[in-house]
Every structure is written in C-alpha cells, then in structure tokens.
Amino acid sequence: GENVEQHPSTLSVQEGDSAVIKCTYSDSASNYFPWYKQELGKGPQLIIDIRSNVGEKKDQRIAVTLNKTAKHFSLHITETQPEDSAVYFCAASIRDTDKLIFGTGTRLQVFP
Amino acid sequence: DAMVIQNPRYQVTQFGKPVTLSCSQTLNHNVMYWYQQKSSQAPKLLFHYYDKDFNNEADTPDNFQSRRPNTSFCFLDIRSPGLGDAAMYLCATSRAGLRDTQYFGPGTRLTVL
Numbered sequence: 001g002e003n004v005e006q007h008p009s010t011l012s013v014q015e016g017d018s019a020v021i022k023c024t025y026s027d028s029a030s031n032y033f034p035w036y037k038q039e040l041g042k043g044p045q046l047i048i049d050i051r052s053n054v055g056e057k058k059d060q061r062i063a064v065t066l067n068k069t070a071k072h073f074s075l076h077i078t079e080t081q082p083e084d085s086a087v088y089f090c091a092a093s094i095r096d097t098d099k100l101i102f103g104t105g106t107r108l109q110v111f112p
Numbered sequence: 113d114a115m116v117i118q119n120p121r122y123q124v125t126q127f128g129k130p131v132t133l134s135c136s137q138t139l140n141h142n143v144m145y146w147y148q149q150k151s152s153q154a155p156k157l158l159f160h161y162y163d164k165d166f167n168n169e170a171d172t173p174d175n176f177q178s179r180r181p182n183t184s185f186c187f188l189d190i191r192s193p194g195l196g197d198a199a200m201y202l203c204a205t206s207r208a209g210l211r212d213t214q215y216f217g218p219g220t221r222l223t224v225l
Contacts, residue, residue: 036216043118043219098160100157100214102154
C-alpha cells in the first residue's frame with residue numbers, strides 16, 4: 001500500500017540555524033504534498049504545500065522542494081526561531097482519492 | 113476567525129458510554145474528514161464525506177459512526193468507547209477533494225475513564 005516515510009523523527013537546532021526534514025513517498029501517482037505544523041494540544045496547521053508540476057516553492061523562511069524522479073520532498077526552514085518548535089508532518093495525496101497519507105512526524109526543537 | 117470549529121475541546125466519558133463530537137465549518141467546503149490522532153503519531157483517517165457521500169476507511173471500527181446533516185456540520189459518534197479510543201479527534205475540510213487544501217480544526221481531546 002501507499003507509504004510516506006519521514007526523517008528525522010526528532011531534530012534539535014540552535015536558533016538561527018536551518019532545519020531540513022525529508023519525506024519519501026511510494027505512490028508515483030501522488031501529486032499533492034502539504035506540510036503541516038502541529039503545536040502541543042492543537043490541530044495541524046498547513047504551512048506550505050507543493051504540487052507535482054512544481055519543483056520548489058518558497059514562503060519567507062520556509063521552502064519545500066520536490067524530486068518526482070526520486071519520489072522525495074523536503075521542508076527547509078531557515079533562520080529558525082524558538083516559535084518554530086513543534087511537530088511537523090509531511091503528507092502525500094493518494095491516487096484517485098480525496099485522501100492524504102501522513103508521515104510519522106518530526107519533533108523540531110529550536111533552542112535559544 | 114475560526115474556520116473549522118470543534119466542540120467540545122475536551123471530552124471525558126466513561127467506558128462504554130456513548131459520546132458525540134461535533135465539527136462545524138464556515139468555509140462552505142464540500143469535503144469533511146474525521147481523523148484520530150494518538151500521542152506522537154500521525155493523524156489516521158476514519159472516514160470522510162464528499163458532500164453527502166460517505167466514505168469509510170476499511171479499518172475504521174464499527175464502533176465509530178458519522179453524520180453530516182448539512183454542509184456546515186459533521187458529527188462523530190462513538191457508540192461504546194473503550195480505553196483504546198482515548199485520543200485527539202481532528203476534523204478537517206477541503207473545498208473539492210485534493211484539488212484543494214485540507215484545513216484542520218483544533219481537535220477534541222477524548223478521555224475514557
């Protein structure tokens with residue numbers, strides 16, 4: 001079945017450094033890849049997404065890259081701040097459905 | 113301005129006592145989803161509605177039911193909650209399936225005593 005692997009499971013960085021989270025998907029028909037940030041006790045919040053016709057997308061300090069050939073996509077956060085600390089989930093669309101399959105999450109800690 | 117609203121935010125029930133969780137949306141989105149999320153895990157889809165069409169995941173227990181009386185509201189009914197059903201329940205919506213983004217509510221934390 002469809003699968004999304006996410007690495008690392010935990011990531012600790014110093015404030016101001018960059019953070020990179022990577023995901024690999026199994027279904028070559030996946031064409032939509034959102035990233036969600038989830039703070040403790042809250043629902044996931046969409047922070048950026050990318051579709052398969054685009055290789056890279058940026059929004060201020062956040063960027064996502066997609067390599068369709070290798071079936072992986074990555075989240076890049078530059079100039080990290082303590083408020084970036086949260087759990088981040090990647091997801092990929094499941095072919096011919098309205099559904100997403102989620103990665104297992106990355107707990108990011110940004111130390112002042 | 114909350115777009116996906118879940119009530120209550122915290123729900124405590126007793127083992128075997130039915131409970132209903134509520135979700136409403138102000139986005140007029142076609143699709144509504146219910147997810148279960150256990151601690152430190154990814155959200156797990158239970159079912160979703162495309163308008164009035166109900167779609168159940170194959171591994172969703174029969175204990176879980178859902179109702180969508182209109183575009184704005186969707187309910188999750190747990191008929192006989194077990195200890196293993198304690199989790200965060202997340203509602204999400206999207207405008208037209210994956211032609212658009214899924215937006216999540218804040219979740220309802222269910223405790224089963």
